[in-house]
Amino acid sequence: GFRIRTDRRKSFNGYFGMSNRSAVDGEYDRSFRSGINFRPNEQWKIELDLFTNKEFDTDQFITSIDDTLAINTFHKRYIFADITNDSKGFSFEANRIVSPQLSFQFFLKPEISQYEYQDLKEFLEPKKYKFNYFSEDQIVQVDDETIEIDPDRDGMAPSFQLSSDYVKGFNFLSLRSNFIIKWEYRPGSAMFLVWQQQRNHFEVTEFNVELSSGIDKLMKSNAINTILLKVAYWFSS
Secondary structure (H helix, E strand, O other), X not given: OEEEEEEOOEEEEXXXXXXXXXXXXXXXXXXXXXXXXXXXXXXXXXXXXEEEXXXXXXXXXXXXXXXXXXXXXXXXXXXXXXEEEEEEEXXXXXEEEOOOOEEEEEEXXXXXXXXXXXXXXXXXXXXXXXXXXXXXXXXXXXXXXXXEEOOOOOOOOOOEEEXXXXXXXXXXEEEEEEEEEEEEEEOOEEEEEEEEEEEEEEEEOOOOOOHHHHHHHHHHOOEEEEEEEEXXXXXXX
């Protein structure tokens, strides 16, 4: 990170960081974060935080299927998948002190997460982290919404069906914002007026979404607005 201070009333701080976690089974978590804190004067404080994260997991549970032939797993087939998650977004916060009694706070955080399923598989045996991966010839596309899996090819085990979503992926977009007014109407006693908005957008797709088009989809999605009023009163002894 770095820090620039022009005088006691103004300051500019920047920071950045990276993390990388890997596991023996191939799972990983890689993230990058960067941002700034800016104080143009004693009344204003502005923060901007940018982040990206890419994650790969090998134990995403899908469903369980009853099968009397699945002796090792107590007559159920436990279906899993590998899954990747690529998330990015930013948060912005601005604080304004109008007077010792009155202040404002604004917060905004859009985030785009892209998930992709890979390699459907079956859990083999309790207490052992082993899977049987289904090959392409074991998975048949029934229609646009359904796939059928033959767990043992020409064996006696019955085939089962899953949503075709599990051979695709999905995008989850979110936008959270709030605005807070704080008024200290007497020493130790304050009133808070809070407005909060939440927007979510979910879509099953095989295509990634860009930040600009993702924000556009979020702005067109339904919004959940919440308004709260909180009053705190301090009783002196």
